[in-house]
Amino acid sequence: MSSTSPELRPFDRILLTGAAGGLGKVLRERLRPYANILRLSDIGEMAPAAGPHEEVVHCDLADKAEVQRLVEGVDAILHFGGVSVERPFEEILGANICGVFHIYEAARRHGVKRVVFASSNHVIGFYQQDERLDARSARRPDGYYGLSKSYGEDMASFYFDRYGIETVSIRIGSSFPEPANRRMMSTWLSYDDLTQLIERCLYTANVGHTVVYGMSDNRDVWWDNHLAAHLGFQARDSSEVFRDKVEAQPLPAADDPARIYQGGAFVAAGPFGDD
Numbered sequence: 001m002s003s004t005s006p007e008l009r010p011f012d013r014i015l016l017t018g019a020a021g022g023l024g025k026v027l028r029e030r031l032r033p034y035a036n037i038l039r040l041s042d043i044g045e046m047a048p049a050a051g052p053h054e055e056v057v058h059c060d061l062a063d064k065a066e067v068q069r070l071v072e073g074v075d076a077i078l079h080f081g082g083v084s085v086e087r088p089f090e091e092i093l094g095a096n097i098c099g100v101f102h103i104y105e106a107a108r109r110h111g112v113k114r115v116v117f118a119s120s121n122h123v124i125g126f127y128q129q130d131e132r133l134d135a136r137s138a139r140r141p142d143g144y145y146g147l148s149k150s151y152g153e154d155m156a157s158f159y160f161d162r163y164g165i166e167t168v169s170i171r172i173g174s175s176f177p178e179p180a181n182r183r184m185m186s187t188w189l190s191y192d193d194l195t196q197l198i199e200r201c202l203y204t205a206n207v208g209h210t211v212v213y214g215m216s217d218n219r220d221v222w223w224d225n226h227l228a229a230h231l232g233f234q235a236r237d238s239s240e241v242f243r244d245k246v247e248a249q250p251l252p253a254a255d256d257p258a259r260i261y262q263g264g265a266f267v268a269a270g271p272f273g274d275d
Helices: 022-030 064-071 089-110 142-161 182-187 193-202 226-231 239-247 264-268
Strands: 010-018 035-041 054-058 078-079 114-122 166-172 209-213
Touching: 010 064, 022 142, 022 193, 064 089, 078 089, 089 114, 089 142, 114 142, 114 193, 142 166, 142 209, 142 264, 166 193, 182 239, 193 209, 193 226, 209 226
Parallel strands: 010 035, 010 078, 035 054, 078 114, 114 166, 166 209
Antiparallel strands: none
């Protein structure tokens, strides 16, 4: 995407956390039309600023003072930072749980009123693949990572009710160049569709705290986005073009979590530290 829709005016400065991650690197390029200055943050190594339209800031989300400085002067936050896989609780705690609190506290102190939170399908991962869900379905996290994202959604809800900070929480399915397995045929979210969804999250008025499932227009889906219809998101891509390639893979065993649960292998990760 090279430009915003004609009626959309770029923000002055948008913060993207997690800029060194897989999606962060993709969004670094795709978010340019939406901000005069894109502030990029991560604890990991990032490429230097490509010009005056970028600011690169090393930041540990577990450090409250660092996050306070990071958020100063921004108009909106895309919070994609933190640990992105299942890990022991102690590794999740700082970046994901303390980190999301630090982001919202900094937003409150600096008057930021719009956050896009990268939640995850792993907040509902223990549902089986024959169950259809919407945003009001009870959360069933499939691990410590999913628990941290569930906590982040509660943080978003509280900071809207208490302080009027609006958030769209995107329960991202599987955002990669293409689906890697049968489960991802249902959960796949193309980069183009992710970009369009983020645009709607940034520019739609009066979102309160909205939860939206991040998926493309795939044939077989488990999630219903009618409660996020006000965002106006219309996925254009579909995993169907990859079906033959994916179904050439061996079928998982009948008791394989990747064949049973919406969260796939995450439901079977751990326990950690029992050795």
